[in-house]
Amino acid sequence: SASDKLTPGDTRVKYETAQIRGKTYSYMLGEPEGQPKDTIVLVHGFPDIGFGWRCQIPYLISLGLRVVVPDMLGYGGTDAPAELEPYSLKSLSDDVAELARKFVGEDGQIILGGHDWGGAVVWRLPLWHPKLIKGVFSVCTPFGAPRSEYHDLKDVVALGILTNFKYQLQFRGPETEANIQGEEKLRQFFTCMFGGRNSNGEPGFDVSQGILFDKLESLKPSPLLSKEELEYYVKKYASHPAPELHGPLNWYRTAKLNFEEEKPLSEKPTVLELPSLLVTAERDSALPPEMARNMPKHFKDLTTKSVNASHWALTQAGPQVNEYIGDWIKASVW
């Protein structure tokens, strides 16, 4: 039924590829019965793939939507260029816009949703492609306005600010992709990032420290991933040459590029006029709900909801997330 999540290789969606601005993107395509009411594009985060939206895809198809779910740049069946520029939020926005236009044409519109880093992309897309988006939502990730001054995360964290982002100093460095290579390490990595703990109940990842590499081999399976789902993630990441995490981690290395590209946008106040939805996860240790406290002044039509879940809200609170998205589409977009 519409409420049961996609399984690995599920035949309810088609698996397609497209050439997008010189890169090969792989995406899942779900088509509703009859004429689609709209096209929705879903953007995943780190460390994820389009399959991260498995609890949402059948439900959104049942609403009569065409659902397009790419593996984002660096992930799964999509190319992973080694250099940084293709991973800037503007470049990623341009990629998503080109993919969207393959379905809705030059003058059409899409509904756009993101989780985690995908949320960072979707909040920028309407700034770079204002006519394309008829409604935008983000799960977990708040909107942050383009800045006129650059502050390196290392300096910010040293001041005791944004200490929940301290793990990103590890992620942007060389050690994570050096330490996580090959299927067994990738298996331990996903178990760790999806909340796996050791027999003393200690986690393998903590936002204020990063990955505790010496704990990885003693973690018990994460309750958030079945064995089949875990193997699907491992196989998808292992399809890239080592270091398999280089592309995905490049998303953490573009802060200066993003600042330079977005600086012109910072010269006047940003107010997004389109229907917007934020769903925060009450127990997200990287993106706690209070990070959204300054959002309302940047939006004309913002709906905010919260779910009782960790960062992995899409699967942990799937039905509730789906209800909020569906209600918002019916109330604000249609």
Ligand SMILES: O=C(NCCCc1ccccc1)N[C@H]1CC[C@H](OCc2c(F)cccc2F)CC1
């Ligand atoms: O690092 C991320 N996910 C991996 C960790 C997942 C995890 C969390 C907790 C437990 C286990 C696993 N996500 C990023 C997504 C982008 C975020 O920055 C976005 C952003 C802007 F771009 C601008 C202004 C504010 C703003 F928040 C920073 C966190």
